Amino acid sequence: MKVLLLSLIFAPLATAGMLWLLKKTKPIIMDSFAVLTAAFLTGALVFLRPAPNVLVIRNYLPLVLDGLSFLLLLIANAVALFILIYSLQYFKEADTRQRFYRWFFLMLCGINGVVLAGDLIFLFLFLELAALSAYFLVAFNGGSKELEAALKYFILGEIASLFILIGLGLIFHLTGTLNLSRLAQIFPQNAYLAKSVITVLFLAGFGMKAALVPFHFWLPDAHTSAPSPVSAMLSGVIIKALGVYALLRIIYNVLGISPQLISILTTLGAVSLLIGGLLSLVQWDIKRLMAYSSISQIGYIVLGIGLATPLGVMGGLFHLLNHAFMKALLFLNAGAIEKAAGTRDLRKLGGLARTLPLVYATTLIGTLAISGIPPFNGFWSKFYIILGCLQAGQVWLALIAVLGSILTLAAYLKVQKHAFWGPEQGTAVKPVPLSMDLSLIALSFLCLAIGLASALVIGWFINPALMVLAQGTNYGRIVLGGK
């Protein structure tokens, strides 16, 4: 089991290294190697399902696998598998694909490492590894817009990392350790001044990584400029793993949730929800519209989790899972549209429902899912978040959450109207390659299946993660006593 756990970090790292060494290998070998590695990583999770036990490695590289980290691992590796299959025919040139795979697997190694790290230093190491890969993937196509977006992302990411490092320094000044489970046991809960300063620093640092308003302004440029598989990974996984997960782990399991933090998180969540939703309405670039929608959906997640009620946290965690698949589906659809029609400007598109029926169907499924229409997965997670707001007595927040859904539906109906309905615009439309279609079908199926089997999904994946957050700072006692 511990070998499988270590393989989640070292397998993608080794794959990136092998792909760099085997530069002249045949494309089919390279592609098979990449997809099989991703399949292995996703398959390994079947054997690693930890609930109710916690799997711990303590020597040299402290790793902890519990319900919360398992949920994020599932999201990251499953989405990565679909993206890799999609990219088999998205990137035509073998050299381009190889360059993409190398950075992609480095990023995946970093994401798995962040989620499994049992020590803040190693969390920071893997966070920077994933972030570095993300910066260079945003700049992948090498044009001036891509480089400018990557530069903005890099500079703001570095400033965020510095805030996080200052927070680590303060924690080390206070406690003399950066091990998460030790911190959960010994962090002085009555050191209000230090706790407040550390919380503000981590909110700024991880909030910027998660693109929470007011730290969101790098996201639209970065997600728009990156190739579509990268945008899917950034919106679907990176902002959750590097931002939301790290914030949750530290706030719930180390510092401990408090009424002040609940107010801050719910306010930030509600503001992100509204601002992202409103700004997405005025966009004409499909990917920019989806990027602003990501800011809005992150707002939902933070709102749900910030409520600190059972239904709210369950809804937030469920939306974390659902949004990964929904947003990956939508960004990959945007890539398919751009590939087929040569543009992603909604004013230059039209009638694609007739020429690209599969893309139309999968985009429609993504639209309904993310807007919270039953029986798709997005309905259930948003429903639980709204119920959570009512459970906490926050009627205004519930109304804001409902308004957010309406704004999301309006934005994506705009995409449907301009891209798929109405007269064709006259530009020749190329067919979408098979591997891209396969990923779209698989993700659409998941959005429907999770919606229909929501009780099962919640029981298997969401409740174990919810238990981890519910145990609060008892995390330390459980990990140090775990196997």
Add this chain to the structure above:
Amino acid sequence: MILSVIWLIIMFGAALYAIARIFPFKDRGFESSSKEYLPGLVFAVFALIVLVAAFYLFLNLPVIAAKPILIGLNLLLTVAFLIGLYLVVIRKSLYRILIGLLIMEVAVEGFLIAAGEHQGLTALIGAVMLIALAVLMGKVQKTSQTQDITKLEELKG
């Protein structure tokens, strides 16, 4: 602690050397300057608030307050951090932003060493990230033919 300081000097010395190789002397943006006073004024007020807050925090954190030398050292590091932040926020040249980030990184690493953190891993990470940023900035400068970030306005955020 001495070993940590030596490691810090080596790491960021290497980063500075790499940056100097990527940015030739004539391309370091010395000719650009800010003629707007309001951002500088806002920054000065912000810096004053941060310094007062840092002083108050260091006086009230028992671990730091127990050793007066740590208060002075950490305040010095806070000043260095603010100088670096000034270069990043106010100066418009890519090179100065990079140097500003380097100063901020060194200040934060110094804060970690003052806390007793001797692993040195964060210093290595910081140096690598700065070199990577310098590589990216070099590419941006080559493509856009400018160091002035106000001219990089294709994307509106």
